[in-house]
Each structure stands twice: as structure tokens, then as C-alpha cells.
Amino acid sequence: MANTPLLKVDNVGIQFGGLKAVSGVNVELYQGELIGLIGPNGAGKTTFFNLLTGVYVPTEGQITFGGEKLNGLAPYQITRKGISRTFQNIRLFGDLSVLDNVKVAYHSLARHSILSSILRLPSHFSGEKEMEEKAIDFLKIFNLDGLKDEAAKNLPYGQQRRLEIARALAAHPKLLLLDEPAAGMNPQETKELMDLIAFIRKEFNLTILLIEHDMPLVMGVCERIYVLDHGQLIAQGSPEDIRNNPKVIEAYLGEEVS
Amino acid sequence: MEIVQQIINGISLGSIYALIALGYTMVYGIIKLINFAHGDVFMVGAFVGFYSITVMGLSFFPALLLAMIICAIFGVLIERIAYKPLRNATRIAALITAIGVSLFIEYGTIYVRGAQPEAYPAGVLPSKSFEILGVTINSQSILILGVSVALMIILQFIVHKTKTGKAMRAVSYDAEAARLMGINVDNTISATFAIGSALAGAAGVIFGIYYVKIEPLMGIIPGLKAFVAAVLGGIGIIPGAMVGGLVLGVVESLVSAVGYSLWRDGVAFVVLILILIFRPSGLFGKNIREKV
Amino acid sequence: MKEVKQKQTKGFWLSILLAVVVYIVVQVLLSSSMLNKFYENTLYFICINIILAVSLHLIIGITGQFSIGHAGFLAVGAYASAIVTMKLHLPFSVALIAGGVVAAFAGLLIGIPSLRLKGDYLAIATLGFGEIIRITLLNIDYVGGASGMQVSHMTDWTTLFVCLLITLIVIVNFTNSTHGRACISVRENEIAADAMGINTTYYKVVAFAIGSFFAGIAGGLYAHNFYIIQPTNFGFLKSFDILIFVVLGGLGSMSGAVISAILLTVISTFLQDYPETRMIIYSLVLVVMMIYRPQGLMGTKEITHFFTKKRNGIKGGKPDGKHTAA
Numbered sequence: 001m002a003n004t005p006l007l008k009v010d011n012v013g014i015q016f017g018g019l020k021a022v023s024g025v026n027v028e029l030y031q032g033e034l035i036g037l038i039g040p041n042g043a044g045k046t047t048f049f050n051l052l053t054g055v056y057v058p059t060e061g062q063i064t065f066g067g068e069k070l071n072g073l074a075p076y077q078i079t080r081k082g083i084s085r086t087f088q089n090i091r092l093f094g095d096l097s098v099l100d101n102v103k104v105a106y107h108s109l110a111r112h113s114i115l116s117s118i119l120r121l122p123s124h125f126s127g128e129k130e131m132e133e134k135a136i137d138f139l140k141i142f143n144l145d146g147l148k149d150e151a152a153k154n155l156p157y158g159q160q161r162r163l164e165i166a167r168a169l170a171a172h173p174k175l176l177l178l179d180e181p182a183a184g185m186n187p188q189e190t191k192e193l194m195d196l197i198a199f200i201r202k203e204f205n206l207t208i209l210l211i212e213h214d215m216p217l218v219m220g221v222c223e224r225i226y227v228l229d230h231g232q233l234i235a236q237g238s239p240e241d242i243r244n245n246p247k248v249i250e251a252y253l254g255e256e257v258s
Numbered sequence: 259m260e261i262v263q264q265i266i267n268g269i270s271l272g273s274i275y276a277l278i279a280l281g282y283t284m285v286y287g288i289i290k291l292i293n294f295a296h297g298d299v300f301m302v303g304a305f306v307g308f309y310s311i312t313v314m315g316l317s318f319f320p321a322l323l324l325a326m327i328i329c330a331i332f333g334v335l336i337e338r339i340a341y342k343p344l345r346n347a348t349r350i351a352a353l354i355t356a357i358g359v360s361l362f363i364e365y366g367t368i369y370v371r372g373a374q375p376e377a378y379p380a381g382v383l384p385s386k387s388f389e390i391l392g393v394t395i396n397s398q399s400i401l402i403l404g405v406s407v408a409l410m411i412i413l414q415f416i417v418h419k420t421k422t423g424k425a426m427r428a429v430s431y432d433a434e435a436a437r438l439m440g441i442n443v444d445n446t447i448s449a450t451f452a453i454g455s456a457l458a459g460a461a462g463v464i465f466g467i468y469y470v471k472i473e474p475l476m477g478i479i480p481g482l483k484a485f486v487a488a489v490l491g492g493i494g495i496i497p498g499a500m501v502g503g504l505v506l507g508v509v510e511s512l513v514s515a516v517g518y519s520l521w522r523d524g525v526a527f528v529v530l531i532l533i534l535i536f537r538p539s540g541l542f543g544k545n546i547r548e549k550v
Numbered sequence: 551m552k553e554v555k556q557k558q559t560k561g562f563w564l565s566i567l568l569a570v571v572v573y574i575v576v577q578v579l580l581s582s583s584m585l586n587k588f589y590e591n592t593l594y595f596i597c598i599n600i601i602l603a604v605s606l607h608l609i610i611g612i613t614g615q616f617s618i619g620h621a622g623f624l625a626v627g628a629y630a631s632a633i634v635t636m637k638l639h640l641p642f643s644v645a646l647i648a649g650g651v652v653a654a655f656a657g658l659l660i661g662i663p664s665l666r667l668k669g670d671y672l673a674i675a676t677l678g679f680g681e682i683i684r685i686t687l688l689n690i691d692y693v694g695g696a697s698g699m700q701v702s703h704m705t706d707w708t709t710l711f712v713c714l715l716i717t718l719i720v721i722v723n724f725t726n727s728t729h730g731r732a733c734i735s736v737r738e739n740e741i742a743a744d745a746m747g748i749n750t751t752y753y754k755v756v757a758f759a760i761g762s763f764f765a766g767i768a769g770g771l772y773a774h775n776f777y778i779i780q781p782t783n784f785g786f787l788k789s790f791d792i793l794i795f796v797v798l799g800g801l802g803s804m805s806g807a808v809i810s811a812i813l814l815t816v817i818s819t820f821l822q823d824y825p826e827t828r829m830i831i832y833s834l835v836l837v838v839m840m841i842y843r844p845q846g847l848m849g850t851k852e853i854t855h856f857f858t859k860k861r862n863g864i865k866g867g868k869p870d871g872k873h874t875a876a
Contacts, residue, residue: 053745079747087745093738095802095850096731103728104735108747110728114756117727118720124727131728171747292670343841349669350616351844354797357790358836365829373826482677489674524685527678534675535663 004067006031006207007052007083007175012061013231014051021047022231023060029175034201034208036222038215038242040251044231045211046088049177052209053085054078066174080108082174086164086181088211094153098144098163101152102135105170135170141203142166142196158189162196169200175207176200182214190214194221219243227251262393264515265508270399270468272507273406277461278484279491279499280413281333281454287430287494288450290349294356295336297481298363299455303329303462304472305367308376318382318467322405325463326456333455334448342444360481367474375473378466402464409460410500413453417496422449430494479523483510486530492540501541561854573711580707590707592819594775596812597710598768601717603795603811604804605764608721610793611802611850612730613757614737615665616673619680620792622660623762625784626683627653627769629693632701632779642704646713646770653766654759656683661758665751668740680789687781698780705775713771717764721804724760733757737802794832798839800846805853810846 005028013023022044029035039045050056052063054075063070070078084105093101112127139145142162147155152163161181168176181197182190194217201208212218218225219239227235227242229251235242242248278300285293306325310316316324340359344352386397417423425446428436437443465480466472487506491498506526513525533540576593579585585593606620631649634640640648664675693699724730732753735743744750773779795814799806814832821828839846 055741055744074749075741075744076747076749079745084747085745087742091739091742091745093735093742095738096734100731100734104731104743104748105746107728107732112728114724114727114729117729118723120723128727167746290670292674340837340841344844347840347844350797350801351840353616353670353673354793355837355840357793358833358840361790361829361833362837365826365833369826369830482681485674486678489671520689521685524682527681527685530678531664531675531682534667534671534678538667538671 005029006066007209008064009052010062010064012051012058012063014047014056015059020231022051022228025061025228025231025233027226027233029207029209031174031207032201032205033224034197034222035210036218036225036239037209037211037228038213038218038225039228043228043251045228046179047231048228049085049179049211052078052177053083076108079171079173082172083177084168084171084173084175085177086161086168086179088179088183090160090164092152092160092164092167095151097149098152098155099132099135099139099148101163101167102138102170103131105167106131106134108171138166138170141200158185161185161193165196165200169204169206173206175209178208178210178212180211180213182212182217190217197221260515261512264511266393266395266399268508268511269504270402270507271511272487272504273403274461274465274468274503275480275484275487275507276500276503277406277409277457277464278480279487279503280410280496281458282485283488283491283493283496283499284426284450284454286488288426288433288447289341289345289352291341291352292356292485293341293454294353294481295359295363296454296458297477297479297484298360298367299329299333299336299477300458300462300465300481300484301367301472301474301477302332302363303459304466304476305371305376305462306459307463307466308378308472311382312379318463321382322460322463325459327459329459329462330452330456333451333458336455337448337451342447360478364475364477371474373474375471378470378472380470382467398468402468405460405464409457413457413496416453422446426450483526486526489530489540490533492543495540495542498540498542569711569715573708576707576711588819592816593707594705594710594771595819596815597714598771598775599792599795599811599815600808601714601764601768601771602792603799603807604717604721605761605768606792606796607799607804607807608724608733608764609757609761610796611800611804611807612725612737613733613754614740615754615757616669617676617758617761618673618793619660619676619678619683619786619789620761620765621784621786621788622676622680622683623653623657623765624769624772624788624792625687625781626656626762627766628773628779628784629687629699629769630766631770632699632773633693635704635774636699636701642709642770642774645774646709646767649770649773650763650766653769654763656766657758657762658755661755661762665754665758677786677789680784680786684781684784687784694780696781698778700778701773701776703774703777705771710771713767717767718804718808720760720764725804729753729756734802794836798835798846800848800850802850803846803848803852806846806848806851809848809853 007027007029009025009027012025014021025048037045037048047056051058054070054073054077057072065081065083068081093104110127110131112123116123136145136148139148144159144163144166147159152160155163165178165181182193185193197208198221200206210218210222222239224237225239225242226233227248234247234251235245278296281296282293285291285296303325306328307321310321310324336359340355341352344355383398383401388395417426425436425441426449428439428441429443429446433443483506484503487502488499490506491502506529509529510522510525514522580590602620602624606617609615609617627649630652631645634645634648635642660679664672664679667675687693688696732748735746735748736750736753740750795811796807798814799810818828
């Protein structure tokens with residue numbers, strides 16, 4: 001474990017009107033970790049992701065990533081600093097082809113200007129060619145290269161999830177945020193997904209923060225786990241600690257009873 | 259005193275905007291559609307009123323009632339024929355359809371009866387002028403304001419005290435959930451169109467009496483301005499539409515009063531853009547953000 | 551990969567060749583007076599309307615920003631270019647560029663505040679801006695107010711053709727590049743585009759500026775095709791006309807926009823003596839189309855798609871996975 005955290009979330013919270021959706025959250029992620037974020041429905045997990053990615057601006061606290069303050073940056077700026085994400089309800093560019101979906105993620109690396117594209121200068125061709133090659137290589141890793149010309153909306157559900165992860169990775173993140181990647185998958189697909197996550201983590205030297213409902217899955221792969229309930233962190237620690245934590249049990253049981 | 263005079267004129271104009279705006283806001287609230295054809299229902303109301311006074315020889319209130327009934331039926335027909343098949347279509351498709359319906363009514367009317375304007379006969383309502391503290395008030399203005407206010411009160415009663423009103427509120431909040439609760443969503447939407455169109459029809463007759471001249475394209479500008487009024491008050495919010503209409507009417511009259519009458523039509527749009535940029539949810543609206 | 555590029559280049563030269571042939575044929579027909587004034591006028595209208603349709607296509611079809619006040623930019627371009635030729639007595643080409651630039655500037659001015667709005671609200675705001683532009687022109691005595699402004703007839707076939715060609719090339723090249731993809735990603739899912747590192751505001755503004763630039767050029771051509779321009783020429787009915795080209799053609803399809811601009815211009819020229827009938831047919835087509843074929847004539851497909859599809863069909867295989875990643 002390195003000594004300075006890659007991501008440091010210091011006492012962060014957000015208020016919508018009078019409602020505190022998330023408050024006083026402290027999270028530290030270190031380079032190369034695979035961390036789980038769990039909690040009952042409505043605990044504020046996705047809101048927390050939205051705070052990290054700049055969709056919402058925190059009303060309290062501070063987020064630093066690789067030593068830089070993220071508060072108030074636009075989502076696209078945060079992505080360019082090296083945090084990318086997937087969405088709980090898949091948000092692909094449906095009418096674009098699989099290949100183009102990935103190319104969009106490469107956009108921020110493109111060096112050819114609008115003018116050079118309009119005038120079809122050599123830099124346009126070399127830039128586009130480079131993007132295309134990179135994107136195809138990328139799709140191969142995910143076994144999606146055979147589908148590259150298919151419109152994203154026509155892919156089966158599991159493939160759409162894969163593509164979304166591929167697209168997020170193509171944006172060259174240091175930290176990848178996965179919002180319920182296994183939602184709606186059968187056990188076989190979930191297993192494949194977990195292998196994929198383990199693989200990309202090693203291949204791309206990633207740090208991963210994972211929101212998941214599937215408890216065995218989280219317990220099985222994550223090194224540390226944070227638990228959110230009612231917008232507050234109620235526990236953190238190893239899967240073993242979390243499993244036995246009375247507060248966590250109460251939070252989950254409480255949910256099931258109601 | 260000039261200012262007070264203009265404010266009073268503005269209130270009369272504003273109550274017409276408010277009546278039209280109510281239909282916009284109710285329809286938007288329930289099916290999220292900017293019903294561009296609404297201004298044309300207003301025009302149809304004006305013509306129905308005109309013909310029932312001149313041809314059928316009705317007096318003001320029967321003419322008003324007839325215009326409201328015919329417009330209500332007309333509004334429901336528009337909804338059933340053009341908008342219902344598009345319930346699940348994209349917003350853009352629905353908006354384009356509304357524009358299409360609007361053009362169809364306008365030019366259909368011209369096709370049927372020609373583009374020539376008509377003038378409402380004088381003397382439908384007694385026109386007497388009072389002077390109170392140096393301000394001239396016409397008895398017509400008072401009656402018009404009274405009718406508008408009465409209609410708005412009836413509307414409030416329908417929306418808050420009747421079963422239909424409750425269903426309307428439920429559908430606008432969550433159509434699917436309302437359907438599961440046994441509410442007939444289609445009928446409720448039709449009822450909304452009927453009520454909104456009846457109010458526009460009433461506004462048409464009132465407009466005719468107050469401003470005399472009516473013609474087939476008369477609905478476009480008041481329609482757009484009424485929409486602005488609805489946005490100003492917070493779209494989907496009934497009291498918002500009333501206040502928005504009155505505010506817009508008064509602001510327009512004041513702009514004419516200070517000598518910029520040529521800019522009058524522009525004022526509504528400037529107000530619209532300011533409100534959209536600084537407070538898109540309107541004066542009375544709550545901010546709703548897209549769920550990520 | 552090389553194959554793709556070769557195919558693209560081949561396609562490009564083919565289109566240029568086709569364009570040159572079209573130009574020469576029409577030029578010959580015009581100069582030999584085989585086309586009478588009526589057809590010549592129709593042709594001019596078609597070209598202007600294609601430029602308008604394609605410029606709005608970039609904003610609505612590609613970037614997904616529902617703007618229904620395009621006639622405002624047309625008006626700005628028309629008046630700006632008319633001022634350049636009639637008041638400053640500069641050449642027509644300068645006037646056209648000036649019209650485009652001023653309209654693009656107006657596009658920026660309007661785009662920056664209103665692009666915070668989405669969907670219906672943006673639509674209404676752009677409609678409002680269009681009306682404000684019209685009412686402002688109505689109140690400026692320098693350009694004649696309500697009675698309008700005298701303009702000399704300067705638009706000719708060559709100028710039109712060059713402008714049309716430039717517009718098409720610029721829009722196609724922009725669309726088929728990473729910048730065009732960025733715009734499409736905004737249309738498809740703005741939140742995801744943002745999360746993928748796309749500066750969504752920037753691309754919306756760029757699309758608005760380019761779109762209004764060409765609308766401005768069309769304005770210059772439009773103004774100098776008549777002897778007078780008046781603010782009433784640029785009301786929101788004009789905006790709706792342009793909108794209808796884009797929607798009927800299929801949102802997202804440039805060839806669709808071009809085809810419907812041609813079709814509708816021809817139809818309305820033939821119906822110009824029966825304006826009510828024209829509007830009734832227009833509106834019925836619009837409503838019926840939205841109910842039965844909301845994706846428009848072409849959907850998001852381009853006309854080239856049908857040819858490539860056929861070719862693939864003959865080959866009978868799915869695209870091979872081979873590629874030359876040297």
C-alpha cells in the first residue's frame with residue numbers, strides 16, 4: 001500500500017434543498033486497490049459517484065485526486081484528470097457503432113483541430129487513423145471487435161455492459177468507478193464480469209471503486225469495503241469485518257423488514 | 259395616473275393571457291407537451307362567439323358558453339386524433355405534431371372562410387366609463403375581469419375538489435402509477451384538454467369583445483405569449499399561469515406606456531429568455547434535475 | 551484500414567466529379583435559355599433551402615439541440631449582407647462572408663446562454679430569440695424598419711453552387727470526424743458524453759456557430775435573390791419551414807435533409823398560387839409523418855448507406871476482422 005492516497009475524500013457531503021443526501025463521508029483509495037461501496041437502496045451510493053465525477057458539486061468537504069482538488073470541476077475535466085465511470089442504467093451512445101462509442105472516449109486525446117478536419121488536412125487523417133487503430137485494439141481485449149460496426153443499442157444486455165466498461169477504460173482512467181456492473185446479469189455472466197474486472201485491473205494498473213448489490217460478489221473480490229447508509233459511512237474494513245459488523249447487519253436487515 | 263391607467267389595461271390583457279396560459283400549463287403538466295395548437299383553439303373560440311352573436315343572435319353569456327363547449331369538444335378531438343397516437347413518441351415528434359396541428363387549424367380556417375378579418379359587433383356588453391380618482395375604467399373591463407376570475411375560481415374548484423381534478427393531479431404526477439391505481443388515464447387527459455380548451459374558447463370571446471378585430475391567424479401571438487406566461491409562472495402550476503399571465507399583461511402595457519409600443523411584442527420573449535436562463539422552473543416552480 | 555481510406559477518397563472524387571457535371575449541365579441549360587425564369591427561380595430556392603436545411607441539420611440532427619428559431623440567423627445574415635452591398639458598396643462575396651460571420655456571432659451570443667437549457671425549453675428559447683431578432687429589425691430605421699430594405703439582385707447560379715458545395719463539404723467533413731462524433735455523443739446521451747471527457751458545452755456552441763454561419767450565408771443569397779427584404783420574411787413560420795426539412799428528412803440524416811428540402815421546395819413552388827392548400831398539405835404531411843414514421847424519410851441513415859449495404863450483401867459476409875495495424 002502506497003503512503004499517499006490516490007483519491008482522498010475529506011468530509012464530503014451534498015444537500016438538495018433541505019435534504020442531506022450524503023454527508024461527512026471520508027474515503028481514501030490507494031493506487032491499485034479494488035474497493036467496494038455497498039449500502040441499502042437509497043443510501044446515497046450513486047450520489048457519491050456523482051460527487052466524485054462532478055455531476056454534482058459537493059456542498060461540503062473536499063475531494064482530492066492525485067494531489068489535485070476536484071471540487072467544482074466539470075465532469076469532462078474530471079474525466080480528463082483520470083476518473084471515469086459506468087452508469088447504473090447503461091448510458092451508451094445507442095445510435096453510434098460499437099467502435100464509435102470507444103472512439104468518443106478517445107476524443108480528449110485527439111490532437112487534430114476542427115479546422116483540420118473540415119479542410120481534411122493530413123493531421124486529420126493521421127489523427128483519425130490513430131484513434132481507429134487504438135479503438136479496434138481496445139475492442140479486441142473485450143472480444144467486441146467482431147461487433148464493431150453494430151449500433152450499440154442493438155447489442156444484447158451483457159455486451160452493452162461490457163462495452164460501457166470498455167468505453168470507460170478507453171478514456172484512460174487511473175481510477176475506474178463501476179456503478180452496479182453486475183445488475184441484471186445471470187451468475188454465469190457475473191462470473192465472466194468478475195474475471196474481466198480482475199483482468200483489466202492488472203492489465204491497466206487500475207484502481208477500482210465498485211458499487212454493487214450482489215454481496216457475495218463484493219465480498220469475494222474487494223479488498224476493502226465502505227458501507228453507506230442514509231448518506232453516511234457506517235462502516236469500513238475488510239470483507240470479514242463488514243460481514244460481522246452489527247451496524248451493517250442492522251442496515252441491511254432493516255431494509256428487508258420494511 | 260397614466261401608470262395606473264396602463265396597469266388596469268394590462269390586467270385586462272393579462273387576464274386573457276392567463277386564461278389561455280391555463281390550458282398550456284395543464285396540458286404540459288399532464289403529458290409534457292407544448293400544445294402549439296392551443297392558440298388556435300383560442301381563435302376558434304373567438305369565431306364561434308362571433309358567429310353565435312351575429313348569426314344566431316345570442317347574447318354574451320350564451321355565446322361564451324357555446325364557445326366554451328365547442329372548444330372543449332374541439333380540444334378533445336385534437337388530442338384523440340393527433341396527440342394520442344404519440345403518447346410514447348419522442349418529445350420532438352410530439353412538438354412537431356403540435357406545430358403541424360396548429361398550422362392545419364390556421365390554414366384550414368382560412369381555406370373554409372377566407373383570411374378576411376371580422377369585427378365583433380359593439381353593444382354586446384354595456385360599455386360605460388367610470389372615473390375613479392382620475393382613472394377611467396370601462397364597465398366592459400370590469401365584466402371581463404370578473405368573468406376571468408370566476409372561471410379561474412371554477413377551475414381551482416374542479417382541480418382541487420372534484421374526482422376528475424384529483425385524477426388530473428395524479429396523472430400529472432405519475433401517469434403509470436395513476437393507471438395502476440385504477441384511474442382512466444386516457445379519459446383524464448381528455449378531460450384536461452376539454453377544460454383547457456374551454457378556457458381558451460372563453461378567452462377568445464372575451465378578446466373579441468375587448469379588441470373587436472378577429473382573424474384566422476389571431477391565435478399565434480397571444481398563444482405564444484400565453485405560453486411565456488405559463489413558463490413565467492412555472493409550467494404545470496395552475497396559480498403560476500394566472501400570475502404569469504397578469505404579470506406579462508401589465509409589463510406589456512407599461513412598455514407601451516413609456517413609448518416603446520413597437521417593442522411590445524418583443525417584451526414577452528425577452529421575459530421568456532430571462533426566466534429560462536435564470537429561473538427555468540418559473541416563479542413558482544421547483545427545480546427538478548435529471549437522475550443520473 | 552487503407553482500404554477504407556481509399557474508398558473514402560474514391561467516394562470524395564466521385565462526388566466532386568458529379569458536382570462539376572451538375573454545375574456544367576445547369577450552366578449550359580441556363581445560358582442557352584432552355585430553363586425558363588420559373589425553373590431558374592425554383593432551382594435557386596432549392597439551393598438556398600438545402601443550405602438552410604443542412605445548417606439546421608448540424609444543430610438538431612447531429613448535436614440534438616432542438617432549435618426552432620433558425621430564421622433568426624437567416625435574417626441576421628440577410629440584413630448584414632444587404633448592408634454590406636447596399637450601404638457600404640462592397641462586393642457580393644464580401645457581403646456573403648460578412649453575413650455568415652455576423653450570423654455565427656449571433657449564434658454564439660444566443661447559444662452560450664441558452665444551451666444550458668434542454669429539450670422543450672431550449673426550443674422555446676430559440677423561438678423567442680428568433681422573434682426578438684425579427685422585432686429588433688422591425689425597430690431599426692437604418693434597415694428600413696417594417697417597410698424593409700431595398701437589395702439589388704446579385705445571386706447567380708455560380709455563387710449559389712459554390713456556397714452550396716462548400717456548405718455540404720464542411721458539414722460532411724465535420725460530421726465524419728472526432729468532432730462530429732463528439733456532437734453525436736451529446737445528442738445520444740449528454741451525461742455519458744460529459745463523463746467520457748467531451749466538453750459538451752463547447753461542442754454545442756460550435757455546432758450552433760457553424761450552423762448559424764451557413765444560415766447567414768443562405769441569408770445573403772436569399773436577400774440578393776429578391777429586390778427587397780422585410781422583417782416579416784423571417785417570422786417563425788420561416789423557422790418552421792426549415793425545421794420541417796430536417797424533420798421530414800430524418801433527424802440525423804444529411805441526405806434526408808437535402809432530399810426533403812428539394813421535394814418540399816418543388817411542391818411549394820408549384821402550390822405558390824394556393825398558399826392555403828400548401829400549408830394544409832404541409833401540416834397534414836407533418837402530422838401523419840410523425841404518427842406513422844416519426845424517424846422521417848431516411849431515419850438517421852445517409853443515402854450512401856443503401857449503396858454500401860448492397861455491396862456488402864453481394865459479398866455476403868460480415869466484415870472481416872483483419873486490419874493492418876502496422
